[in-house]
Structures are given as structure tokens and as C-alpha cells.
Amino acid sequence: MGRVISLDDGLRRRYLATKRAERVVFTNGVFDLLHRGHLEYLSAAKALGDILFVGLNSDTSARRIKGDSRPFVREGDRGYCLAFLLPVDYVVLFDADTPLELIKALKPDVLVKGGDWKVEDIVGFKEVRSYGGEVLSLPYREGYSTTRLLETIAASLTK
DSSP states (O other): OTTEEOHHHHHHHHHHHHHTTOOEEEEEEOOOSOOHHHHHHHHHHHTTSSEEEEEEEOHHHHHHHHOTTOOSSOHHHHHHHHHTSTTOOEEEEEOSSSSHHHHHHHOOSEEEEETTSOGGGSTTHHHHHHTTOEEEEEOOOTTOOHHHHHHHHHHHHTO
16 A cells, blocks of 8 residues: 555655645554544644644554554554555554654644643653643543443453
8 A cells, every 4th residue: 555654755745745835634542442532632733734744553562552453454564454544644663662753753734632741741742742742632432442442342242
């Protein structure tokens, strides 16, 4: 899939975006089980700029963060699904626990996370603000989360 790209390709695309005076937005996550909350969040992120980069935690990274039972969906499949979403321009896989190095490399104009994050706690906050970029915590869509989806699935299996 041409929109799941390497960091090197991301840097080239970031360079071109700068030349065209396009506003680059960055967000990241595991995006294990896609749901409406993710879609609304990604749409809101894209509305803040011209190009949306999504940093996607690798399977190894997701396991370290979420536990040994996660992710449910492999990184290649998660990336493929994200890349097909209209708001998403590029997906860049990362293996670290945080996307800090990816953020420092891509230097987005806008860095966003979901409303469950305080702005000053968002990884990359200091770095993005240091060059005049914006850091935003987008509204959280109540009732839509992977945890909630898993609880619903578990409840339906025990009936």
C-alpha cells in the first residue's frame, strides 16, 4: 500500500509539503480495533491541516504498552486499514515506546492526541512548541474506545 511509508519516505513527503506551504498534522497510536471514535478523531485531526501523518505503534511496541495479549490485529493489517481511511494521508510505523523520534524527524506543524491527554503531557509537546508548532488535545468521543469495544465483545460472549 503506497500510503504506509518508511520514515525516509515520510521525510521526503514532509520536505515537499514544506515547499508547497502545506500544513502537516501528526498523531499516533496503536489503532488496534478501529471504531467510530478513531474515525471521528482522525477526521478532526485532518481538518487541522493539509496532510495527516499517523505514527503507528509496531506490534512489539504495542505489546510493551498494552500487554502481551495485544495487539489483536497485526501491524501490517492495522497500517493497511488506516491507510484506506479518507483523512489519513500517510502511515509511518515505529517500534519505540513513544513516537518522539518520529515527531522530531517530521517536525509537524500540528501535533494532536485524543482528549484523554492533557496537552502538556503529549509526547513531543516541548519539541513541537519549541519551533512554533501547535499541540492540541482533541475532544474525546464519550462511549467510543477500544476498551469499551472489548468490554462489549466480552459481555456478548458470556451470554
